[in-house]
Amino acid sequence: MLLGMTTDPRSPRRAPAGAAVLREDVTDAIRAAVFDELAAVGFARMSIEGIARRAGVGKTAVYRRWKSKLSLVLDLVSAFAAQGLPAPATGSLYGDVRALLEVAAHALRHPVASQVIPDLLVEAARNPEIADAIKAALLDGQRGVAALIVRDAVARGELAESADPDRALDVIVGPLYWRLVVVRGDLPDGYLDEVARGAVAALRA
Structure with a gap:
């Protein structure tokens, strides 16, 4: 179920007042980039810059979701564990x-x-x-x-x-x-x- 949908499918969804909307496709691209970056260079050499470049987004898009590469990796590992x-x-x-x-x-x-x-x-x-x-x-x-x-x-x-x-x-x-x-x-x-x-x-x- 998508929140904010109107009866007219052509109508754009409104962002919640005072809240930043994080696009799910961008979040998914960042998560996929993290796994690829880990496989390519390892955790020690992995950087937010490299993740953003691989995901095709700016660094700000990553930092809006996670404060550091450690919190990002921990989030992914925890999500994997929950499955x-x-x-x-x-x-x-x-x-x-x-x-x-x-x-x-x-x-x-x-x-x-x-x-x-x-x-x-x-x-x-x-x-x-x-x-x-x-x-x-x-x-x-x-x-x-x-x-x-x-x-x-x-x-x-x-x-x-x-x-x-x-x-x-x-x-x-x-x-x-x-x-x-x-x-x-x-x-x-x-x-x-x-x-x-x-x-x-x-x-x-």
């Missing part, structure tokens, strides 16, 4: 684990994410604000999904009630993260199936 991962509901522990691996692999193999995430993790070691935002984006959301997988598996009798969601997250996503983000290797055919089977065996042990 969360879909909780699989395949009806079996193996199916849920395999589905989670598929989604995580798709996200980690994205050309921008594969460059941005490692760089932000390096910056997180130096900046507590970035560390907290990254924790929310990369850990808290996935921890919630792992908890749901464990809960459903316990309800079906596939796992003991003592099963630990945090351990589940380690054994499910850990090998995938190591392979794609740290080693930066390809995923051979059947790799996700092998990891899923290994994770299920580990959780049941």
Whole structure:
């Protein structure tokens, strides 16, 4: 629903009195430029000037929305965290684990994410604000999904009630993260199936 629309679609929308209207298309262009800039030069070398140039806007357009490159990156990371991962509901522990691996692999193999995430993790070691935002984006959301997988598996009798969601997250996503983000290797055919089977065996042990 668009606020301020009139009955005549040809009539221009009026800006709220005393308020600056921030065009959504410009905001979206800036956000896309941030990801591209992070992938190209990293957080340390990223600048508002570079973001504005890549987005095709003036620096003022960026500063009207965010006070600094740190607040801009934190906003994007927080928005990503709010989206969360879909909780699989395949009806079996193996199916849920395999589905989670598929989604995580798709996200980690994205050309921008594969460059941005490692760089932000390096910056997180130096900046507590970035560390907290990254924790929310990369850990808290996935921890919630792992908890749901464990809960459903316990309800079906596939796992003991003592099963630990945090351990589940380690054994499910850990090998995938190591392979794609740290080693930066390809995923051979059947790799996700092998990891899923290994994770299920580990959780049941």
